[in-house]
Amino acid sequence: MSFLNGVRSFIVIFNFFCMAFTLILSLIYVIQMFVSLFRVRRDYEKNFSNDYIRYTDSNNLLPISLVIPAFNEQENIVQNVRSLMTINYPEYEIIVVNDGSTDKTGELIINAFEMHMIETSIRYRIPTKNIRGVYYSRKYPNLLYVDKENGGKSDALNAGINISSYPLFTCLDADSRIEKDALLMLSLEFIKDSRTVIAGGIVRIANGSKIVNGEFKGFSMPKKLVERFQIVEYYRSFLSGRVFWSASNSLLVVSGAFGLFRKQTVIDVGGYKTNTIGEDMEIVVRVHRYLRKKKIKYRVIFNELSICWTQGPMSLKDIRSQRRRWQIGLMDTLISHRALTFNPRYGAVGLLSVPYNWIFELFGAVVETIGYFLIPFSLLMGELNMFFFVMYFLLAVMLGIILSEGSLVLEQYTHRATMTAKQSISISIYAILENFGYRQIVSLFRVEGILKYRKLRKTWGKIKRKEFEQ
Amino acid sequence: MRYELLAVIGLIFCLVIIGIEYLFHYRLAELQDEKTINTRQLDQRIKFRVEGIIYAPTDLSRKSEIEALAKDIDNNFETYEKSVSIIENTRDKFDKxxxxxxxxxxxxxxxxxxxxPVxxxxxxxxxxxxxxxxxxLRRLADLGAEEYRDVMIxxxxxxxxxxxxxxxxxLAKFGDAENVAAFLLSIQDDRLYSGRIINEFFDDFKGDRVELSRILFENCNPYMMSNIIKAISPYKLEEYHRMFVENSASKSFQIKVASIKALAAFGNPDDExxxxxxxxxxxxxxxxAAVKGLSLLDSPTALASVKNALRDKEWWVRQTAANALTSMDISPRDLEDILGGYDRFAADAVKSVLYKQIDNLA
Structure with a gap:
């Protein structure tokens, strides 16, 4: 009898814990959103007098190496490189690193850009797998193609860094497109404040949008529900979360699809970690750790005006694979850098950002998911008051809507008419709908990622994405 | 009961916020649509108007078209800029x-x-x-509105x-050395800010750069001094050549590097x-920096030093030397010696440069 009572008490206490946890998390998100609102507004106004186009011929601009790691990217690679050749930046080189593709990635690049192998001296500052050859094209002198043995995305990025000749480098996904002026705006962060070591841009879902040569040409509502939900999700994640963490110089994630790095800093910390699938977060955390330990002043910045478009997964199966991977990457990074947690030596990173990621981003999914099962169960068992349950459920949903809808308002306020009013309002309906099913499913995928951490921590998995229009 | 009341109040509060958000969102979206339509219409009108001005058959009709355009611009700077940009784009299709x-x-x-527009x-x-x-302020300076100089100061x-x-x-566009220098000196202690600003000001400065540098050199700290030297080095200001020579042995590393770079830009045989x-x-x-400077000198000793730098322990120096060497008067025999020699660093550096150069000549 006493055992049963104990279980009952535990369930009741855990229910309250779940509820409190969800409400606190939602409130944190809402606070983030309001802080971001002021910051984005300020940046938007400031950008008015910052006629950045003037900088295209400035001596101040730092040349950039664009590193594109490619593994079996035959569908996108040529088109992506062509699109990068039209960007608005005075001096840059494009380095395509073929990470031992088994398809026609290499062949297509060599033929499309009339490349041939050259002998060159490589400055091996970060160890990588064997580089089989470096290719150069007379017709496109700022393009280099590197053929190497398979070693994973991080290894390909490290090879690109070794080959690169410029002080800044950016890693770009082969299936993403950056806007024409995005690089220019991002590199200004390094000029405005020379302490800047990493600058991340905003990643937007391209599903439904027409992007031609780095220019947005129009939007039509994507057909699938999951694509629509992702549009809302990305606005929320980038416009609220990243702006907020950047403000306190404790941003831990710069998207692998679009980030600009000071090369020397990345070399100083030893380059990208090769045995992880969360290399984009890991490198940022390692840079924070290294520079804070050495007491070097630095900035990790998020610029919401530099835009990169990416095609989001189109099926729940692919979303599952993606979210599992993100969660494993997050877990891997947090475990590797657990010494930072609640460590005052690392300032806001150790005291705020890392604990927040442990508690809310990693275990938050677990608590949320247990709650989805336990709370209705308790209700059925008569352990929970119906009124209380309904109130909690409505509050949780409403806080979620406040956050998503707030991000859409932010987007509407700052952006450049990517959607018509009708489309924008239609999208906002999905800010409500996502709370009934989609959010719960995504939570399950994240928990699955944690449970399968050991098994899947080195598996990337291939996601099927839409192609960009030619 | 108190908790239930609190929950209901919380719920109502959330509903109000969501309502406000949706209203705000709807209004912003509506405004954005209106703006898009208006901009499109205005663009079209301005385009026709500007075409009317460009292709007006008589001077009188051209004048009336310009007056109509002025009405459309209606003191709106964005419309004005758009109109001018259309004319400029049409102009740029022709040869100067x-x-x-x-x-x-x-x-x-x-x-x-x-x-x-002023x-x-x-x-x-x-x-x-x-x-x-x-x-x-910046646009007024572009338009040469001197009468606003006091406001700018x-x-x-x-x-x-x-x-x-x-x-x-x-003020830099007016070439106002005194006031530009005063601004730059006011920020000199903020290293992160002043470092990049100096280049920009020297780029845009329309007055006497020697005068601007003089005022700054007299009053600045060593950090700013090194930045000024770097900023003025592309202009090869003879007045400061002697100063660069003296500072090439400076105890301050930054000033020393900047001075060597500035001297290298001159390509003066006396500096060899x-x-x-x-x-x-x-x-x-x-x-x-020195290797780069030596490559601009047409002397056998300079060539020997650049060749020597191919064996430098630092990759960047070797690569600079290899790049520099291809623009110097190097004999095929010397080249053969380097490429076929035992020094792998030197051979690699030269090869990587030559491959690209030969390719570009082909």
Whole structure:
């Protein structure tokens, strides 16, 4: 009898814990959103007098190496490189690193850009797998193609860094497109404040949008529900979360699809970690750790005006694979850098950002998911008051809507008419709908990622994405 | 009961926020749509109007078209800029020596006479928005509105840095050495800010750069001094050549590197000995800068030093030397020696440069 009572008490206490946890998390998100609102507004106004186009011929601009790691990217690679050749930046080189593709990635690049192998001296500052050859094209002198043995995305990025000749480098996904002026705006962060070591841009879902040569040409509502939900999700994640963490110089994630790095800093910390699938977060955390330990002043910045478009997964199966991977990457990074947690030596990173990621981003999914099962169960068992349950459920949903809808308002306020009013309002309906099913499913995928951490921590998995229009 | 009441209040509060958000969202979306339509219509109208001006058959009809355009612009700086940009784009399709190019250039002046853009930007100076103000100052300077110089000087001392910066940039376009220097000196202790700003100001400065540098050199700290030397090095200011020579042995590393780079830009044979010494420096940055300078000199000893730098322990110096070597008068025999020699570093560096060069010649 006493055992049963104990279980009952535990369930009741855990229910309250779940509820409190969800409400606190939602409130944190809402606070983030309001802080971001002021910051984005300020940046938007400031950008008015910052006629950045003037900088295209400035001596101040730092040349950039664009590193594109490619593994079996035959569908996108040529088109992506062509699109990068039209960007608005005075001096840059494009380095395509073929990470031992088994398809026609290499062949297509060599033929499309009339490349041939050259002998060159490589400055091996970060160890990588064997580089089989470096290719150069007379017709496109700022393009280099590197053929190497398979070693994973991080290894390909490290090879690109070794080959690169410029002080800044950016890693770009082969299936993403950056806007024409995005690089220019991002590199200004390094000029405005020379302490800047990493600058991340905003990643937007391209599903439904027409992007031609780095220019947005129009939007039509994507057909699938999951694509629509992702549009809302990305606005929320980038416009609220990243702006907020950047403000306190404790941003831990710069998207692998679009980030600009000071090369020397990345070399100083030893380059990208090769045995992880969360290399984009890991490198940022390692840079924070290294520079804070050495007491070097630095900035990790998020610029919401530099835009990169990416095609989001189109099926729940692919979303599952993606979210599992993100969660494993997050877990891997947090475990590797657990010494930072609640460590005052690392300032806001150790005291705020890392604990927040442990508690809310990693275990938050677990608590949320247990709650989805336990709370209705308790209700059925008569352990929970119906009124209380309904109130909690409505509050949780409403806080979620406040956050998503707030991000859409932010987007509407700052952006450049990517959607018509009708489309924008239609999208906002999905800010409500996502709370009934989609959010719960995504939570399950994240928990699955944690449970399968050991098994899947080195598996990337291939996601099927839409192609960009030619 | 208290908790239940609290929950209901919380719920109502959330509903109110969501309602406000949706109203706000709807209004913003509506405004955005209106703006999109208006902009499209205005663009079309301006385009027709400008075409009317460009292709007007008589001077009188051209004048009336310009007056109609002025009405459309209606003191709106964005519309004005759009109109001018259409004319400029049409103008740029012609060669600079063509009559059409000159005609269209004059047309911008005529539009300016009637539209009076100075008054448009001047009205923006009353705005409370410092970014609009800053923008207006820069545009007034572009238009040569000298009458606003006092306002620019006053605002260049403003406590808001962005505004002060824009005002000082406007003064740089007037070539006002004294006030630009005053602004730059006011920020010299902020290393992170002043470092990049100096380049920009020297780039945009329309007055006497020697005078501007003189005022700055007299009053600045060593860090700013090194930045000024770097900023003026592309202009090869003879007046400071002697100073660069003296500072090439400076105890301050930054001043030393900047001075060597500045001297290297001159390509003066009298500096060879100094560059030869710098090419042996313990710091690779100094060695690389010296090698670059030596490559501009047409002498066998300079060539020998650059060849020697191919064996440098630092990759960057070797690569600089290899790049430099291809622009020097090197004999095929020497090249053969390097490429077929035992020094792998030297051979690799030269090969990587030559592959690209030969490719480009093909």
């Amino acid at each position: 020596d063509d009559e059409e190019y000159r005609d269209l250039d004059q047309l911008i002046d005529r539009v300016d006479e009637i539209v009076d 008054s448009i930007y001047a009205s923006m100076l009353d705005s409370n928005d410092i970014y609009h103000k800053g923008y207006a 006053e605002l260049s001392q403003d406590k808001h840095r962005d505004l002060a910066y824009n005002a000082a940039m406007a 000995q100094l560059l030869q010494i710098a090419a042996q420096d313990k710091e690779w940055v100094v060695r690389a």
